[in-house]
Amino acid sequence: MATDQGPPDAAAAAALAAAGGWVAALATYERDGFVTLPGFLSREATAELRNATEQLFASEGTDGLGAYAAPSCRRLGNLFDKGRCFEQLACDPLLVAFARNTIGADGCRWQAFNAHDPRPRQPDARQPVHADRSFFPGCTAYVNIILALDDFTPTNGAPRVVPRSRSIQGDNSGAWPAADSDSALLEPVAGETRILCAAGAAIICHGDTWHGGMENWSDAPRRALHLGFSCPATRPQYEITAECSAAMRERVAARGLAALLPQPLASFDSGLPPDRPNKVPRGNAPLLLDPEGAEAPAQAAGALDEEVMVEGYVQSLRTQGVSNQLLFSARATQHLLLC
Numbered sequence: 001m002a003t004d005q006g007p008p009d010a011a012a013a014a015a016l017a018a019a020g021g022w023v024a025a026l027a028t029y030e031r032d033g034f035v036t037l038p039g040f041l042s043r044e045a046t047a048e049l050r051n052a053t054e055q056l057f058a059s060e061g062t063d064g065l066g067a068y069a070a071p072s073c074r075r076l077g078n079l080f081d082k083g084r085c086f087e088q089l090a091c092d093p094l095l096v097a098f099a100r101n102t103i104g105a106d107g108c109r110w111q112a113f114n115a116h117d118p119r120p121r122q123p124d125a126r127q128p129v130h131a132d133r134s135f136f137p138g139c140t141a142y143v144n145i146i147l148a149l150d151d152f153t154p155t156n157g158a159p160r161v162v163p164r165s166r167s168i169q170g171d172n173s174g175a176w177p178a179a180d181s182d183s184a185l186l187e188p189v190a191g192e193t194r195i196l197c198a199a200g201a202a203i204i205c206h207g208d209t210w211h212g213g214m215e216n217w218s219d220a221p222r223r224a225l226h227l228g229f230s231c232p233a234t235r236p237q238y239e240i241t242a243e244c245s246a247a248m249r250e251r252v253a254a255r256g257l258a259a260l261l262p263q264p265l266a267s268f269d270s271g272l273p274p275d276r277p278n279k280v281p282r283g284n285a286p287l288l289l290d291p292e293g294a295e296a297p298a299q300a301a302g303a304l305d306e307e308v309m310v311e312g313y314v315q316s317l318r319t320q321g322v323s324n325q326l327l328f329s330a331r332a333t334q335h336l337l338l339c
């Protein structure tokens with residue numbers, strides 16, 4: 001995670017390197033619809049975020065707002081201005097660069113910042129398989145970044161994900177999980193796998209990628225943060241900008257990130273479909289899954305442009321007031337990682 005000064009810290013740089021560098025990480029993301037950056041948060045940053053999250057559970061309760069009504073999960077919502085560690089994460093140059101890569105530099109907004117913790121031994125903590133973008137009418141692009149605050153293991157509720165399940169139609173029409181009943185969406189899906197990682201990992205998940213939280217069969221918490229970015233037409237999950245203090249908005253602006261602040265809720269339609277609030281929409285064309293792992297679609301791989309990626313990353317640092325010298329070293333790092 002980047003420090004207040006802007007550039008990525010050693011943990012974030014090492015995480016990117018572990019994923020093969022910026023371009024390799026993006027190639028994995030484009031191919032599979034998600035990429036894991038192990039060790040993105042340092043041990044200290046992970047501990048600080050975990051402590052801040054527990055303090056909020058103690059002071060706010062465990063039923064935080066969010067798009068997903070989560071029985072048997074502890075939830076927090078609207079974390080943007082609930083501690084500097086959350087603010088820094090929401091402004092992190094690498095995370096912002098990933099979000100902008102999918103959503104576009106000008107049209108990328110904060111949409112949600114939640115905590116999620118499936119309570120131990122509660123079967124109904126399992127979520128239906130879903131694609132985050134499907135929850136938000138009018139949303140044309142969405143990126144969800146999951147930050148693991150505890151290890152994600154097969155027994156404690158590591159989320160499931162279906163690699164390559166995002167729409168490959170190229171027309172943004174989506175291809176959402178569909179089933180005759182909601183309970184069927186709880187069943188395993190062909191090709192699904194679990195996201196196993198140590199605490200501190202960041203998982204960049206495309207908004208069209210099918211995934212879902214799982215139940216926690218351990219006796220310990222399995223905490224995660226979810227940082228959601230969307231296109232400007234997407235209704236935020238709650239009032240974000242007005243809930244941020246003037247001081248925080250100034251800091252965000254000073255980093256050159258004021259464009260991330262969404263419009264007030266009142267400027268959006270009411271949002272979720274009235275007949276199926278908080279449910280996965282149905283009826284779209286089912287996606288053909290290929291559990292055997294066919295080649296990635298040509299257009300997805302072709303969408304990668306090395307120079308654009310590097311420039312996007314450097315631009316994201318530049319807009320945050322990072323000095324030329326650091327910019328130079330960031331650029332050099334990226335080019336080294338490309339080799």
Ligand SMILES: O=C(O)CCC(=O)C(=O)O
Nearest residue numbers: 068116159212213214224
């Ligand atoms: O287990 C997790 O943290 C992921 C949950 C999730 O996918 C969601 O809330 O949309």
